[in-house]
Amino acid sequence: MPTQQNQTRYHGLTAILGLLLVVLSPVLGATTPVFDYYAGEGPWTVAVDAETYASGQTGMVYRPIAASPAEIFPVVVWGNGSGADPEINYPVLLRRIASYGFVVTATNHQQVGTGEQLLESLDHLKLLEADVGYVLHGQIDFGKVGAVGHSQGAGGSTKSVIDTDDIHTLVPLALPAPQFVFEVEKEYDVTQVDVPMFILGAVGDFISDTDTVQMYFAQQPDASAMAMIANSPVGFPHLEWSENGGGVSRAYIIAWLDYILRGDATAAMAFTGAAPEFMSHPDFTAQDMKCLPGGELPLLIPQDSVVNEGNSGTTIVEVTIELSNACDREVMVNWTTIDDLGQPEPGIDYEADAGVLVFAAGQTAATIPFTIYGDEDFEPDSPEPETAMIELSGPTNARLGAAPTDAIANISIRNDDYPGCD
Known part of the structure; x- marks a missing residue:
């Protein structure tokens, strides 16, 4: 468990990193300070709890171990890909997100394309937090919730954002092209997404190729960013997030959540300013962004x-x-x-x-x-x-x-x- 001193150091790191970027970059040649910070383990130790919902459905909660009752944590609702399980397929990604001070709630359901299963998971976390005996009672901020999902879970995340006002940002990973959505109840319309969106894909993935990701990016009517992983080491790049933990994108997923949900100034450097860091990261291609909070306004x-x-x-x-x-x-x-x-x-x-x-x-x-x-x-x-x-x-x-x-x-x-x- 991190000490209170460590937590204070973490929250003060944003200003220090910003200053070091200006002072030391010419000397050290640093070009990716945001990535370098978020690429490692976060400052919180993570506990993993198995949960059973009122319906009988099971799920997991990945939570930071609080050093103080004063610590307040945003929420991430996770959506699995088809036939996938959070502990079997996404343990690296979900634990890493939680280690940066996010409570991650993840259903074990393996068909989440309607989005209903993600909202059930969020509702269960609300019930947990409302119990005065719960370990994080009074320490979860349901006014700052992100939805993150992979493949079919990316579709379910998108659907959940459309169906509720309780989610405040969306990160779809390898969101399938329309021809790969085989059931009407799982179809999604990205033009109806009204929260900031960071959409990611991987080059070589025919299910969610560059043209598809660019189409969804263009359809989202407001604040959004996109990138394609240029050289996924996974044999089938669609599985980048289940087999490789997201690779280079993992750090920027966490930075995005910190930027949008916490307003973190250092995380924002990845997406705003004269030279947003993710736009020039060598392991990405086809990066784009528009209308981002604190970012460059349209001309x-x-x-x-x-x-x-x-x-x-x-x-x-x-x-x-x-x-x-x-x-x-x-x-x-x-x-x-x-x-x-x-x-x-x-x-x-x-x-x-x-x-x-x-x-x-x-x-x-x-x-x-x-x-x-x-x-x-x-x-x-x-x-x-x-x-x-x-x-x-x-x-x-x-x-x-x-x-x-x-x-x-x-x-x-x-x-x-x-x-x-x-």
């Missing part, structure tokens, strides 16, 4: 327009502003017309205006109406074409490019009036 991209002035009346140009990727949240940005060139002239050639552009959740393009006034005046001294501009500022849930010009949409107005003959 606003103004599009230029070209239009003829016209001879009379008004012409409304819909100036397009794009987002680099969709997020399941509203995006807003202020806009205003500007005339740094002196031509064209506001009030004569176009209508000066300003407003707020709103992107609905999931929307990747929106337009700003820009009104041009037509005339029949030949303007020999005007540039051809004349350029008006719309400037963006003050975005919410998005960002602008670093250069000032990245916030500008140019509207080129062609003077289509020609000199007459006297």
